[in-house]
Amino acid sequence: xxxxxxxxxxxxxxxxxxxxxxxxxxxxxxxxxxxxxxxxxxxxxxxxxxxxxxxxxxxxxxxxxxxxxxxxxxxxxxxxxxxxxxxxxxxxxxxxxxxxxxxxxxxxxxxxxxxxxxxxxxxxxxxxxxxxxxxxxxxxxxxxxxxxxxxxxxxxxxxxxxxxxxxxxxxxxxxxxxxxxxxxxxxxxxxxxxxxxxxxxxxxxxxxxxxxxxxxxxxxxxxxxxxxxxxxxxxxxxxxxxxxxxxxxxxxxxx
Amino acid sequence: xxxxxxxxxxxxxxxxxxxxxxxxxxxxxxxxxxxxxxxxxxxxxxxxxxxxxxxxxxxxxxxxxxxxxxxxxxxxxxxxxxxxxxxxxxxxxxxxxxxxxxxxxxxxxxxxxxxxxxxxxxxxxxxxxxxxxxxxxxxxxxxxxxxxxxxxxxxxxxxxxxxxxxxxxxxxxxxxxxxxxxxxxxxxxxxxxxxxxxxxxxxxxxxxxxxxxxxxxxxxxxxxxxxxxxxxxxxxxxxxxxxxxxxxxxxxxxxxxxxxxxx
Numbered sequence: 001x002x003x004x005x006x007x008x009x010x011x012x013x014x015x016x017x018x019x020x021x022x023x024x025x026x027x028x029x030x031x032x033x034x035x036x037x038x039x040x041x042x043x044x045x046x047x048x049x050x051x052x053x054x055x056x057x058x059x060x061x062x063x064x065x066x067x068x069x070x071x072x073x074x075x076x077x078x079x080x081x082x083x084x085x086x087x088x089x090x091x092x093x094x095x096x097x098x099x100x101x102x103x104x105x106x107x108x109x110x111x112x113x114x115x116x117x118x119x120x121x122x123x124x125x126x127x128x129x130x131x132x133x134x135x136x137x138x139x140x141x142x143x144x145x146x147x148x149x150x151x152x153x154x155x156x157x158x159x160x161x162x163x164x165x166x167x168x169x170x171x172x173x174x175x176x177x178x179x180x181x182x183x184x185x186x187x188x189x190x191x192x193x194x195x196x197x198x199x200x201x202x203x204x205x206x207x208x209x210x211x212x213x214x215x216x217x218x219x220x221x222x223x224x225x226x227x228x229x230x231x232x233x234x235x236x237x238x239x240x241x242x243x244x245x246x247x248x249x250x251x252x253x254x255x
Numbered sequence: 256x257x258x259x260x261x262x263x264x265x266x267x268x269x270x271x272x273x274x275x276x277x278x279x280x281x282x283x284x285x286x287x288x289x290x291x292x293x294x295x296x297x298x299x300x301x302x303x304x305x306x307x308x309x310x311x312x313x314x315x316x317x318x319x320x321x322x323x324x325x326x327x328x329x330x331x332x333x334x335x336x337x338x339x340x341x342x343x344x345x346x347x348x349x350x351x352x353x354x355x356x357x358x359x360x361x362x363x364x365x366x367x368x369x370x371x372x373x374x375x376x377x378x379x380x381x382x383x384x385x386x387x388x389x390x391x392x393x394x395x396x397x398x399x400x401x402x403x404x405x406x407x408x409x410x411x412x413x414x415x416x417x418x419x420x421x422x423x424x425x426x427x428x429x430x431x432x433x434x435x436x437x438x439x440x441x442x443x444x445x446x447x448x449x450x451x452x453x454x455x456x457x458x459x460x461x462x463x464x465x466x467x468x469x470x471x472x473x474x475x476x477x478x479x480x481x482x483x484x485x486x487x488x489x490x491x492x493x494x495x496x497x498x499x500x501x502x503x504x505x506x507x508x509x510x511x512x513x514x515x516x517x518x
Contacts, residue, residue, distance in 0.1 A: 001453065011304075063362065066362065066366045067365060067366075067515075068362050068365045068366070068514075068515065069514075069515055070515045070516050087370070088368065088370075091367060091368055092368070093365060094366055095364060096362075098359065098362065098363055099359070102358055102359040102360050102363060103359075103360070103363075104265070104269065106269055106272035106273060107265065107268060107269070107272070108511070111265075113270060114261075115261050115262075115264065115265040115268075116264075116367065117257045117261075118258060118261025118264070119261045119262060119368055119369050120258070120367050121258060121362070121365035121368050123257075149491075170370060173366075178313070187434055209353060215358040
């Protein structure tokens with residue numbers, strides 16, 4: 001069974017990578033507690049899965065990392081820096097892959113990548129090089145002039161991935177990257193994520209146990225804002241019986 | 256590239272990538288042209304009636320002073336245009352922030368080097384530029400015709416400035432409303448409601464004291480705008496419109512903070 005809510009003492013900070021550390025992290029929305037005194041350490045240069053049912057607190061946690069929300073209590077740091085205290089420092093090392101629906105359908109792929117590169121401080125030749133590299137890396141060259149809204153969901157996800165890597169961030173947050181994709185596109189996205197293992201810190205939010213098992217080295221499972229299990233993926237998601245029990249506790253059915 | 260500059264470029268692309276911008280520009284230009292030519296037709300009819308009934312022709316002194324191009328055509332057209340903008344501009348501003356929130360792209364923007372302040376400033380700048388374009392498009396008919404009627408270019412410049420500042424103030428109100436909701440409909444309706452309330456407080460005079468009425472009048476868009484329409488450019492009126500724009504920006508900026516800490 002999973003290693004239960006361990007509270008590592010080591011600081012999630014490294015010279016070569018970016019770690020995330022939450023201590024007593026709490027976020028309330030009125031009377032509802034979305035995250036309840038969460039203690040979690042995401043070590044540098046690891047692909048880390050954040051799992052849990054809808055409403056478990058995964059999105060709230062991501063929003064606290066990106067600085068979109070402020071904690072009600074406790075603290076969260078990215079590479080030792082609080083997103084609330086120094087949002088610029090956190091944003092510089094952060095790439096964010098959102099669900100496909102959260103793009104600009106009225107923009108063309110190349111224009112969108114230029115825009116996103118610009119918002120990340122890239123300019124001139126650096127921006128053009130980064131955009132071309134992104135188009136090539138995610139095989140978007142053929143659709144570079146097309147409107148994002150006219151692309152298939154799989155290609156929209158590639159666009160979403162491409163924008164996150166433009167500034168070569170050491171930390172990438174990936175939210176439900178394969179939801180609603182066909183098997184071919186799903187395989188492509190998983191391949192990309194597989195290539196990132198050990199290269200940089202990846203926080204992967206997913207409902208898919210098989211995906212978490214194949215892509216991540218550590219996992220944390222949230223339920224009703226609380227950490228119910230964390231540890232090496234192979235241990236937490238070891239066998240079917242444990243998974244079922246674990247996800248039943250979170251109100252989610254494994255798939 | 257400067258992140259704000261990147262946002263401004265993207266906002267222009269988004270604005271002109273949607274039919275709303277073109278529809279609004281066309282609608283305002285069309286309404287202005289229709290109103291203008293209708294008043295011009297009326298003016299010509301009045302002149303003809305005077306000329307034919309007094310038997311003195313168009314050179315006669317019998318045509319009263321108040322039958323002139325300015326009072327009969329230009330001023331009423333500018334009045335109507337001012338009110339048309341109250342109806343049209345919230346249609347442009349409704350999507351600016353609300354669409355980002357409903358699509359969830361505001362989260363993506365926040366994860367970049369853009370700060371809430373630069374996002375607000377970038378979006379306001381683009382909307383203001385669109386307002387200037389809208390004013391130019393709608394002003395061109397009456398301005399071209401009226402210069403033939405002998406109204407000075409300085410006077411026209413004052414009217415254009417007033418019209419633009421008036422548009423910017425309404426846009427600021429609309430943008431502030433858009434920043435607090437994810438529904439474009441709610442943004443448009445609340446923008447209209449606030450702009451119409453601020454347009455003229457004449458309706459409130461019956462319910463409040465004289466002093467309060469004076470204070471309310473000093474806050475009304477109509478009076479400030481009317482001053483420009485008469486050719487008077489005063490620093491107080493410019494400050495008023497700039498103040499409305501700054502308050503709109505501050506309120507829109509506040510919406511980001513509210514979302515970060517709120518429920």
